[in-house]
Amino acid sequence: xxxxxxxxxxxxxxxxxxxxxxxxxxxxxxxxxxxxxxxxxxxxxxxxxxxxxxxxxxxxxxxxxxxxxxxxxxxxxxxxxxxxxxxxxxxxxxxxxxxxxxxxxxxxxxxxxxxxxxxxxxxxxxxxxxxxxxxxxxxxxxxxxxxxxxxxxxxxxxxxxxxxxxxxxxxxxxxxxxxxxxxxxxxxxxxxxxxxxxxxxxxxxxxxxxxxxxxxxxxxxxxxxxxxxxxxxxxxxxxxxxxxxxxxxxxxxxxxxxxxxxxxxxxxxxxxxxxxxxxxxxxxxxxxxxxxxxxxxxxxxx
Amino acid sequence: xxxxxxxxxxxxxxxxxxxxxxxxxxxxxxxxxxxxxxxxxxxxxxxxxxxxxxxxxxxxxxxxxxxxxxxxxxxxxxxxxxxxxxxxxxxxxxxxxxxxxxxxxxxxxxxxxxxxxxxxxxxxxxxxxxxxxxxxxxxxxxxxxxxxxxxxxxxxxxxxxxxxxxxxxxxxxxxxxxxxxxxxxxxxxxxxxxxxxxxxxxxxxxxxxxxxxxxxxxxxxxxxxxxxxxxxxxxxxxxxxxxxxxxxxxxxxxxxxxxxxxxxxxxxxxxxxxx
Numbered sequence: 001x002x003x004x005x006x007x008x009x010x011x012x013x014x015x016x017x018x019x020x021x022x023x024x025x026x027x028x029x030x031x032x033x034x035x036x037x038x039x040x041x042x043x044x045x046x047x048x049x050x051x052x053x054x055x056x057x058x059x060x061x062x063x064x065x066x067x068x069x070x071x072x073x074x075x076x077x078x079x080x081x082x083x084x085x086x087x088x089x090x091x092x093x094x095x096x097x098x099x100x101x102x103x104x105x106x107x108x109x110x111x112x113x114x115x116x117x118x119x120x121x122x123x124x125x126x127x128x129x130x131x132x133x134x135x136x137x138x139x140x141x142x143x144x145x146x147x148x149x150x151x152x153x154x155x156x157x158x159x160x161x162x163x164x165x166x167x168x169x170x171x172x173x174x175x176x177x178x179x180x181x182x183x184x185x186x187x188x189x190x191x192x193x194x195x196x197x198x199x200x201x202x203x204x205x206x207x208x209x210x211x212x213x214x215x216x217x218x219x220x221x222x223x224x225x226x227x228x229x230x231x232x233x234x235x236x237x238x239x240x241x242x243x244x245x246x247x248x249x250x251x252x253x254x255x256x257x258x259x260x261x262x263x264x265x266x267x268x269x270x271x272x273x274x275x276x277x278x279x280x281x282x283x284x285x286x287x288x289x290x291x292x293x294x295x296x297x298x299x300x301x302x
Numbered sequence: 303x304x305x306x307x308x309x310x311x312x313x314x315x316x317x318x319x320x321x322x323x324x325x326x327x328x329x330x331x332x333x334x335x336x337x338x339x340x341x342x343x344x345x346x347x348x349x350x351x352x353x354x355x356x357x358x359x360x361x362x363x364x365x366x367x368x369x370x371x372x373x374x375x376x377x378x379x380x381x382x383x384x385x386x387x388x389x390x391x392x393x394x395x396x397x398x399x400x401x402x403x404x405x406x407x408x409x410x411x412x413x414x415x416x417x418x419x420x421x422x423x424x425x426x427x428x429x430x431x432x433x434x435x436x437x438x439x440x441x442x443x444x445x446x447x448x449x450x451x452x453x454x455x456x457x458x459x460x461x462x463x464x465x466x467x468x469x470x471x472x473x474x475x476x477x478x479x480x481x482x483x484x485x486x487x488x489x490x491x492x493x494x495x496x497x498x499x500x501x502x503x504x505x506x507x508x509x510x511x512x513x514x515x516x517x518x519x520x521x522x523x524x525x526x527x528x529x530x531x532x533x534x535x536x537x538x539x540x541x542x543x544x545x546x547x548x549x550x551x552x553x554x555x556x557x558x559x560x561x562x563x564x565x566x567x568x569x570x571x572x573x574x575x576x577x
Binding site: 012013014015016017019020022023024025026027030031032033034035037038041046048099110111112113114115116117118119120121122123124126127128129130131132134137138139140142143175180183184186187229232236238239242243257260261264265270273274277278280281284285288 | 311315319322323325326328329332340341342343344345346349390391393394396397398401402403404405406409412413416418419420422423424425426427428429430431433446447448449450452455479480481484505508509511512515516526527528530531534541544545548551552555556559560563566567570571573
């Protein structure tokens with residue numbers, strides 16, 4: 001009898017492991033293995049269809065890309081994207097979330113409205129905004145700017161203008177992404193207890209005071225999360241660039257991911273392309289660790 | 303917060319909302335107009351007014367490209383990822399949350415660690431691997447790598463961990479095995495998490511662009527997001543046709559969204575919980 005029991009116990013353990021096996025195998029083959037391979041390939045000169053022998057290069061690829069003006073420009077563009085899009089989008093999403101955090105019938109429709117672009121595939125969004133940024137006075141963006149500047153605006157060709165192209169891509173991304181952040185922040189708002197707000201009101205706090213001293217501190221971890229996710233997305237920026245500008249004009253809109261794809265696929269330099277994606281991953285990793293650290297500190301304080 | 307919503311802020315919100323959503327209106331209205339009118343009328347209020355409406359652009363899309371094929375490709379690829387993904391990730395989440403086995407803690411930490419690796423970071427070597435395997439330009443290569451998903455496992459795990467243990471104990475006393483218990487007891491009690499994971503998967507996969515761009519070269523297996531980019535580059539550039547393509551491409555996910563908005567919002571909000 002004890003024998004049978006222990007064998008059925010072992011059987012359960014085996015079944016339990018087998019249940020997770022397909023998922024583990026998938027993650028191993030399609031995430032972990034390529035990830036380790038990315039690190040390994042970045043230390044070689046691997047090229048597809050090249051007659052040159054495979055060579056171990058150590059950190060040479062990293063030295064080269066960090067001295068490559070185009071790649072540096074790409075990194076800079078990603079950084080510019082982060083320092084502009086992240087604050088603008090977060091503030092916008094926060095404002096919308098606070099305004100829409102009510103239980104009125106009509107308000108629910110506003111939520112649907114602002115969330116709608118999130119379900120649009122980025123490639124479709126990019127195509128729509130190519131037309132919005134059309135050159136000439138008929139282009140919607142030109143027409144809008146002319147209207148609100150009372151005719152002072154002279155039409156520009158946004159996507160072929162070195163000074164404006166990156167901003168155009170930023171605006172496109174903000175339009176698509178704000179709804180996502182808004183919903184996450186709304187969930188954070190709804191987790192704040194009503195008693196806290198009531199207590200503050202009884203203490204004589206006004207609207208703004210409640211926002212600064214009750215809502216914002218309570219939202220801290222949500223906001224850190226939202227900022228982190230948007231920052232990571234900014235470093236992965238690719239679809240809009242590929243469709244709207246192809247990295248141009250004169251590398252004005254190129255990004256790390258766009259350069260990696262150009263290098264690895266158009267120029268077949270797998271080793272060098274892998275090094276670029278590793279740099280991107282290191283940035284993402286650093287930011288994630290930073291977020292965890294900040295969020296943990298907060299928990300210890302409170 | 304009632305004072306925040308005075309008629310003035312309400313009006314402001316309404317105007318902002320209309321401006322914000324105007325690209326969607328522009329897309330829909332533009333898809334009904336003759337090609338040459340779309341750009342000409344795009345600079346004013348007429349951009350959002352159907353000055354002349356017909357379904358001609360929609361017909362043109364079908365004569366210029368094989369839209370049906372792209373749609374079926376996208377539906378098939380997404381359906382397969384969704385169906386197998388829900389199965390594979392839910393049983394893994396259950397196994398990690400509820401069943402004792404050796405190495406469980408270590409492997410679960412591995413799943414958590416893998417969660418922060420974005421597709422972009424591994425696209426180059428993954429492309430190299432599938433090229434060596436001769437998998438390029440197939441459905442398989444667009445499905446298989448996306449079935450197992452660390453974040454889905456994590457969402458299932460956190461949900462199953464919160465279910466009361468008594469549910470399973472009763473089943474176990476009745477002599478039900480692990481698999482039976484999962485199917486009969488756990489799944490019926492975990493509909494919200496299945497819905498959240500399904501919606502998040504659909505949301506991220508329906509727009510997949512980078513990976514199909516790298517691994518597909520023939521129209522036979524090309525999904526919609528890539529097809530619209532190719533159509534955009536296909537001369538002559540006709541905005542009416544392009545917008546009709548766009549409307550038809552977003553319709554499946556938009557209708558699912560409008561039908562299940564609450565689930566969408568809850569699914570997306572679930573991503574923020576770990577923060």
